[in-house]
Structure formats: structure tokens, C-alpha cells
Amino acid sequence: MATPAFDSSVLTRRGVLAAAAGSLLLAGCGQQGERPEEEPSASSAPSSQDLVVGASLELTGRGAALGVPQQRALEIGADALNRSGIPVGSLRRSIRLEIRDNRSSPREAARQAAELTRAGVQALVGGTLAETSVALAEAAQKVKTPFLSLGLGDGVVLPLAERTFSFQLTPDAVDVARRLADLVETQRLRRVALLAADGLHGDSGVRAVRAALRGSDADLVRTVRLPDTGRSFAGAAERIAAADPDGVIVWGAAPDSGVAARELRRADYRGPLFFDAGAVAEATLSAHNAAAVEGAYAVHPGCLSTSTLTATTRAELERRDFNYRYTQRYGTSNTFAPYASDALQLLAASARMATSLDRGRIRAFLQSQVAEGIAGGYAFTPTRHGGMESDSLAVYVVTQGAWRLYA
Structure with a gap:
């Protein structure tokens, strides 16, 4: 339940x-x-x-x-x-x-x-x-x-x-990373790779994930940054897959999260995927990404789960x-x-x-x-x-x- x-x-x-x-x-x-x-x-503006x-x-x-x-x-x-x-x-x-x-x-x-x-x-x-x-x-x-x-x-x-x-x-990135680390540990994964977006959001994720995994049984075996949006993610995905991880954390925002997942599957990575909150958007679940993201996990505010x-x-x-x-x-x-x-x-x-x-x-x-x-x-x-x-x-x-x- x-x-x-x-x-x-x-x-x-x-x-x-x-x-x-x-x-x-x-x-x-x-x-x-x-x-x-x-x-x-300054004084509050309009007379309206x-x-x-x-x-x-x-x-x-x-x-x-x-x-x-x-x-x-x-x-x-x-x-x-x-x-x-x-x-x-x-x-x-x-x-x-x-x-x-x-x-x-x-x-x-x-x-x-x-x-x-x-x-x-x-x-x-x-x-x-x-x-x-x-x-x-x-x-x-x-x-x-x-x-x-x-x-x-x-x-x-x-x-x-x-x-x-x-x-x-x-x-906060640290809170999301801690929940992801707990999930990784619950699933007894030992080798984890991180695929993080370019820019400030990705920077926060790299710092937070490294700190969160430091206190767990999982090792961060490889960290790869995604290129700027609009460029191919294939090379970054292949570098992650080559590390042979048990699990991959994709730290980025839609639509990049779904594209990264698709490229990881094309690179023959078949293990579990873990997303931060930025992935939880319609674009991630698009028809192009559906097979790649099925079964993936995400840490996100609990507002999605309210039952009518x-x-x-x-x-x-x-x-x-x-x-x-x-x-x-x-x-x-x-x-x-x-x-x-x-x-x-x-x-x-x-x-x-x-x-x-x-x-x-x-x-x-x-x-x-x-x-x-x-x-x-x-x-x-x-x-x-x-x-x-x-x-x-x-x-x-x-x-x-x-x-x-x-x-």
C-alpha cells in the first residue's frame, strides 16, 4: 500500500x-x-x-x-x-x-x-x-x-x-539527495553513477548527491555532466554505461531528464533510474520516452498523491x-x-x-x-x-x- x-x-x-x-x-x-x-x-506602487x-x-x-x-x-x-x-x-x-x-x-x-x-x-x-x-x-x-x-x-x-x-x-537539493540515497540503499545498490545537468541546478545536485552517498553503503563510481541543452546526450550516456553501475541518478529538469533516460537505454544500461524533482513533468512521460522511463523513480513533493x-x-x-x-x-x-x-x-x-x-x-x-x-x-x-x-x-x-x- x-x-x-x-x-x-x-x-x-x-x-x-x-x-x-x-x-x-x-x-x-x-x-x-x-x-x-x-x-x-519604495512605497507600494499603484493606486489600484x-x-x-x-x-x-x-x-x-x-x-x-x-x-x-x-x-x-x-x-x-x-x-x-x-x-x-x-x-x-x-x-x-x-x-x-x-x-x-x-x-x-x-x-x-x-x-x-x-x-x-x-x-x-x-x-x-x-x-x-x-x-x-x-x-x-x-x-x-x-x-x-x-x-x-x-x-x-x-x-x-x-x-x-x-x-x-x-x-x-x-x-533543497540536499533533501532530495538524501531521499534518493535512502532509496538506493533500500534497494541494496552498491555502484551508483550520476548524470547531472549543466548549470547551477546540476551543480547543486552533484554536491548534494556526493554528500548523501558518502554516508551510505553505495559508492559513486562515476559523475558525468550533460552538455548544454540542444546537444547530443549520447556521449554522456555511453560514459555512464561504461562504468557498469547498479543504478543511475539523473539530476536535471524536463525535457532533458527524459532524453537522458532514452540515451542511457540506447547505451545498453538496463538498471534502475532515479530522478530529482525537476524530471516530474509531462515531457518526461512523452511517447518518445515512455519505454525508457517506465519503472523509474523520482523524489518530488507529495502533492501528486492526494486521493479524491x-x-x-x-x-x-x-x-x-x-x-x-x-x-x-x-x-x-x-x-x-x-x-x-x-x-x-x-x-x-x-x-x-x-x-x-x-x-x-x-x-x-x-x-x-x-x-x-x-x-x-x-x-x-x-x-x-x-x-x-x-x-x-x-x-x-x-x-x-x-x-x-x-x-
Whole structure:
């Protein structure tokens, strides 16, 4: 039987912080309590009553497989919040989205951050690639605008002293790597190879996997980096297969993850495959990749496993509602976690508690958020601005062309 993605009996860091706060901030308004320290900022921009959120997303280019689902998550999340509005002071506000295509370019993402802030947004969301997220974080700091990163890869919000306006929603690489290492050890694999993407996301994976396997019975026998997207992965796959590993970890993002799996099979590697969270997207399960990825494992937020019959908590019901609306609108279920929808919920809760749309006040309340979102759980503090809590992660296996919770 599949294990639940969330276990309320486990004492977690988020649970301790939530108990101290008195409630989960996404669950209701609650009491205002003591005001957190604010950082000086430009006055909240427009005279409109809307909470205006600027999104810089990879709608084209190498990050589109992850960026497009986040655009959809933003729109579904905004529709849900706007059904009743957001109480901010004595008024009810609506969410208004300003979405831009950064074309998977860090330079374009930075330019858009400045442009959107000048146009009056109170917050920024985006960057599913680590490189665009870092560019957005640096730009957000300059313009004193809260930024919620959707990017995979550590370091987006570090060093914290230079990224006080940035928050990361995706899982930390070290947490994903630990779950993968546990899975490798459970299957008694002794020789493991790592095929990692180029760039910051792959860098994070190499560091995290090396550290996680160091304390296990498995040896990392070979590490190979994938070439830039658009170039053949065949040579990298052949180098991995030549090491004769018992298992291969593919650390990258869709669509590269599925292509890498296909090339590994062509190189006559027949053992188990293990993916990080970036692989869990529609492109990985495409018809071209179906045979190669069948039986592969992935560590990913547990939001994929909510049953329509057993959902009872507020978070589970919201996940069910989100997945229903996504499927109804787009004809397919969401696989890459709906971090963007959680970003809107976090911003709405912060604006509500701040009783203001001032950017500095929103930032101040963001860094005290303890919340269970649709994708998973978050526990931000003044000294920790991300990522997702480790107990939100689950293990999935591809079964008959779909991601299923692993027993």
C-alpha cells in the first residue's frame, strides 16, 4: 500500500514553528500579533486596489517544460483567490497578474524584474531555471521588491544578507539527495553513477548527491555532466554505461531528464533510474520516452498523491480542487508541483497580515510564514528563506506511463 505524503504524527520543524505561531498562516487570518521588523522600501506602487504580481517565466526556450505549468498554476491560483478576494485592511483586494516570457534568458528576466517594479507590481514570482531565478533575485534586491523563486537549484536565496527580498519554494537539493540515497540503499545498490545537468541546478545536485552517498553503503563510481541543452546526450550516456553501475541518478529538469533516460537505454544500461524533482513533468512521460522511463523513480513533493476520496485536511482539499481545475482546463493533470499557486497564497496571506500592499511590509511578513500549501509545506524565518520542508517530499515510480506513489 502507498504511504501517505504527509504524516501528522511526525514532529517536524514546520510543526514546531506552526505550534509556536498558533496556526498555519494559510489556513486563516488569525491575530496580527507582534509586527515583524520591516525593511525600508519604495512605497507600494499603484493606486489600484489590486494586489499586482509580476511573473517572469520561461514560456519559451529551454525552461518552457517547467515554466508553462507555472503560468497555468498562477492563473488557477489567482482565480481561486479572486472568488472571495483578499482582506487587506478595510478593503478586499483582487490578485492581478502581469505575466512576461523571459525566454529562458537570465538577462531578460532581470530586465523584466526592473520593468515590472517600475510598472507598480508589489511582488515578483518566477524563474523555474536556477539561472533566471538568480538573476531575478539580484534584480529584486536592487528594486526592493519581494520575489518568490520557483527555480530548482540551491543558492537562489543565498547569501541571505544579499537576498533579503527573495524566498525559494522548491525543495533543497540536499533533501532530495538524501531521499534518493535512502532509496538506493533500500534497494541494496552498491555502484551508483550520476548524470547531472549543466548549470547551477546540476551543480547543486552533484554536491548534494556526493554528500548523501558518502554516508551510505553505495559508492559513486562515476559523475558525468550533460552538455548544454540542444546537444547530443549520447556521449554522456555511453560514459555512464561504461562504468557498469547498479543504478543511475539523473539530476536535471524536463525535457532533458527524459532524453537522458532514452540515451542511457540506447547505451545498453538496463538498471534502475532515479530522478530529482525537476524530471516530474509531462515531457518526461512523452511517447518518445515512455519505454525508457517506465519503472523509474523520482523524489518530488507529495502533492501528486492526494486521493479524491480520502482528502480531509484543508491542504488536501485545496490540492484536490487545484488538480481538478487544472485537468478540467488543460485536459491533463499537473505534474510539476504548483509552486506558483503557493506563491500567490503566501503573498495574499502576507498582505492580509500586513494590512497593506507596501512591498517592505509584505516582505517582512513573508519571512514569518509557516504554511501548508498545495505543493507542500513552508516555514520561512528571518534566517531561512527557503526551500520547501523536507517532510513534504515523497517517492514516486513511473507505472504504466504515470507517476505513482511508491510503496
